[in-house]
């Protein structure tokens with residue numbers, strides 16, 4: 001009997017959406033009330049914000065929970081970090097400075113938040129100065145951010161899983177390297193998967209876990225990553241695009 005033809009496994013192509021980030025000059029300040037005495041503003045980054053950013057990024061208790069795990073050694077390092085949010089890089093990021101006003105006092109810069117990475121999946125991150133922890137500011141800021149995030153205009157994009165070298169992220173997005181598993185067929189025969197926003201939270205960060213859960217993100221998976229300073233367990237929380245209506 002003749003041999004059966006050998007077929008290579010069929011690889012899926014996927015269709016999803018991504019936000020289109022307006023240029024910094026078109027971003028409006030977002031105002032949110034934490035309580036009767038405390039209001040926050042999310043303001044786009046501006047070049048003269050460097051000293052505020054550096055002041056925040058040299059608080060050890062804040063930085064120990066971030067990706068790099070240490071304080072910025074100098075202004076140049078903070079500048080490099082901030083540059084990701086300034087034009088022309090604002091085309092691929094959606095970052096905000098968090099300012100607070102309490103009891104009629106002057107506005108004060110107290111934190112940063114936003115999406116600093118969109119490839120292969122958009123990430124959400126946030127940090128506040130320690131003096132402002134425990135007042136529900138992060139919860140309020142993330143809620144306000146998500147509200148703005150899902151209102152952004154969107155473009156349709158295709159993802160070829162073969163071009164993404166991070167299998168874990170593919171899995172989080174509902175994409176697979178091999179046979180079709182998830183999604184529904186689009187008219188072009190591609191699989192359509194819902195857009196997500198990812199928050200990676202270190203498993204020993206109960207404050208941040210509470211923030212994402214309270215803001216409606218759902219736990220999807222965990223991943224142990226090993227970097228120079230050690231191994232960390234990251235919990236992957238996902239915000240999914242709200243369905244219309």
Ligand SMILES: CC(C)(COP(=O)(O)OP(=O)(O)OC[C@H]1O[C@@H](n2cnc3c(N)ncnc32)[C@H](O)[C@@H]1OP(=O)(O)O)[C@@H](O)C(=O)NCCC(=O)NCCS
Nearest residue numbers: 062065126127128133134135136137138139206207208210
């Ligand atoms: C994580 C962080 C943003 C939280 O900000 P915040 O404004 O204090 O958060 P909120 O007040 O909105 O919510 C935190 C909740 O967790 C609780 N919490 C904080 N630390 C906790 C702990 N060790 N154990 C249990 N609960 C804790 C708070 O009590 C609060 O709950 P409550 O409102 O019911 O009292 C802030 O601590 C921070 O900037 N940390 C350093 C950077 C960081 O970890 N970023 C997140 C990376 S994923």
